[in-house]
Amino acid sequence: MHESIEFQMSLLLAVALAGHLLSSLVRQPAVVGQIIAGLLVGPSLFGWITYTHFVANIAHLGAIVLLFVVGLEFRARELAAVRPFIIAVAGVLVPWVAGYLLARGFGFESSRALLIGVALSATSIAITADTLRELGRLQTPAARLIIGAAVIDDVLALLALSLAEQLGSGNIVPLAIMLMLVKAAAFIGLGTIIGTMILSRIAHHVDQSRFAERSPEFVFVLGMLTAFVYAMVAEYLGLSAIVGAFVAGIVFEGIKVTHSRSVHIGAEYVRAAFGAVFFVSLGVLADLRVLHTDTLWFAAALTLVALLSKFVGCGLTARLTGSGVRDSLIIGVGMAPRGEVAMVIALLALNRGIIAQPAYVALVLMSLATTLVVPVLLRNWLFKNQETTG
């Protein structure tokens, strides 16, 4: 019974709707309510649902659709800018060094401290982007900078991960690091250009044929297919799958159809169901029962360092490269959530025996705390009364 996928889907969707309603009652973004609701029904408290393969798969589908939808609102040339790149570099280096120093201070040996630092370096684009989407601020200059920087940041964090593993094992291969950087740039650049060329032709051809009248959903399914193919290629190249889905979204942003169903509207519907499940799963994934006092202190210190290092690294860089004070604050806060990327890195380190359970739980808590605090800060501080201050 508890294993049937109807039960799991029902519970995940019910929890997502309940979390959505509750956060709406206290005027907070839906994601906050969904993650907390996931914590409540997960192993931490009620134990109604665990992070099964099925939940992991559905959450993974949700994350891909989520980033596809974010990409659908993003123009290709906004990625090829210099400022997001500078902000991303600072936003990876400052938390990495700060996290390393903190972990060393808590007695971790060098190779472990390096990996804990890496877990602090990757911004989770999904949470900030979804909060900004919900606030209707996805088109502001600060939001564009955050999303551009977060995408580059994700790539850089994965580079940092492989670098940390090589530093930990004692042999550094600069060539391999260079190669990965080139692959990432090539994937994003060529994926956007070639994808747009080929797919816009196919979509246009189908849309103008009589086929579109009988099968108006064809171009939408083509869009979903592209999201998964790009996610697969990105993962194959050693990047994160969600980076691929994001690039696929950019490709379809430029494709307009007249006789077919809209890819944007369809992806929005799929996101509404599966994206919600993704955020609930983040709460389910974190098992708070293994908490002890010393782990809590470490988690609290990690969270503080995580927030401050991104705030300084990204916010200050934004200010120094030309953003106003308010936009710099928004960028410093908006880059802070770690979410699923940090959790995945922490899980990887745990599985490889690089860190133990307490450090893992501390990283999960840090990731959760930054994820929970950022939507609240954005909504109640930086985007409050924006009509009068902005």
Place this chain on the structure above:
Amino acid sequence: MHESIEFQMSLLLAVALAGHLLSSLVRQPAVVGQIIAGLLVGPSLFGWITYTHFVANIAHLGAIVLLFVVGLEFRARELAAVRPFIIAVAGVLVPWVAGYLLARGFGFESSRALLIGVALSATSIAITADTLRELGRLQTPAARLIIGAAVIDDVLALLALSLAEQLGSGNIVPLAIMLMLVKAAAFIGLGTIIGTMILSRIAHHVDQSRFAERSPEFVFVLGMLTAFVYAMVAEYLGLSAIVGAFVAGIVFEGIKVTHSRSVHIGAEYVRAAFGAVFFVSLGVLADLRVLHTDTLWFAAALTLVALLSKFVGCGLTARLTGSGVRDSLIIGVGMAPRGEVAMVIALLALNRGIIAQPAYVALVLMSLATTLVVPVLLRNWLFKNQETTG
């Protein structure tokens, strides 16, 4: 690589689109192309994809969404009719007896022959309904009779399954059979009435509140949730999950919203992606490599008996209870596909050691053949030139 869910989703969606395009080129329904494409990429030929847990789960989600969408075009009172019930009873009894006699003729012992007969008794509503939907004939009287009868037929076939198991083990409990029949009727009746009362109020309340402006997709996610909850309850009661999803669709058919996104349109989008994957998976599930000459003969005889027994059982009953000749032909043909229900019963019998691999493959082939032939018959014979004959 082959195990990553991006790869599996990409391949399933690509195969679904390719099958869709190919069947469009030869003017056949999409499902035919999708099942054949699934056969090609499955273990039968290329072996690019196997029926993994992930594929099974996604296909299961697809079947639920598929039946939810079918239910969305179906009024509650159409289920409470006498004629679909009579057609369904004849449509279960005639194939059951015919299948039993055939299997006995091929040397199967009594208890096995009873189960093979049951596998012939359940119509797969999904394939006919999807073909009629694609042909734009879902609102014709014959289509309503087919769908109503197929739903009751599904319930009766599951009753026949438990009856066959009890007959096979030698102890018959009439009370248990009566109880199951009552549960089924109660679920469909009460599920429709209570569900409509409660859910239309919630949906209306949300739709009229300010909440709907910020979260227009809430009612849609509520619809998806209802589909899974009803599927879960149906399975818990010993019915098929897809019967529950169908009843959930009937509930939402009557719910109209003004400020929220349409449940119908959203479910259509999700169906476009996941329903296609379901049909591909039917092809992937059938491994034709285990075929031998004697199995082929049994499969051919089974297919012929399956087609004729439904054609006679349902078509003749429809004619005797008042349908015209053409509508009776449509009903006789439209009730013939067995699809996933027969495959599930065959798999169950295989896993319990009641039948062996050759009989299993023969049942799968029968199921596939009836599934493939019905859309072709409907499109090229019964609904050809309907403008002049109908």
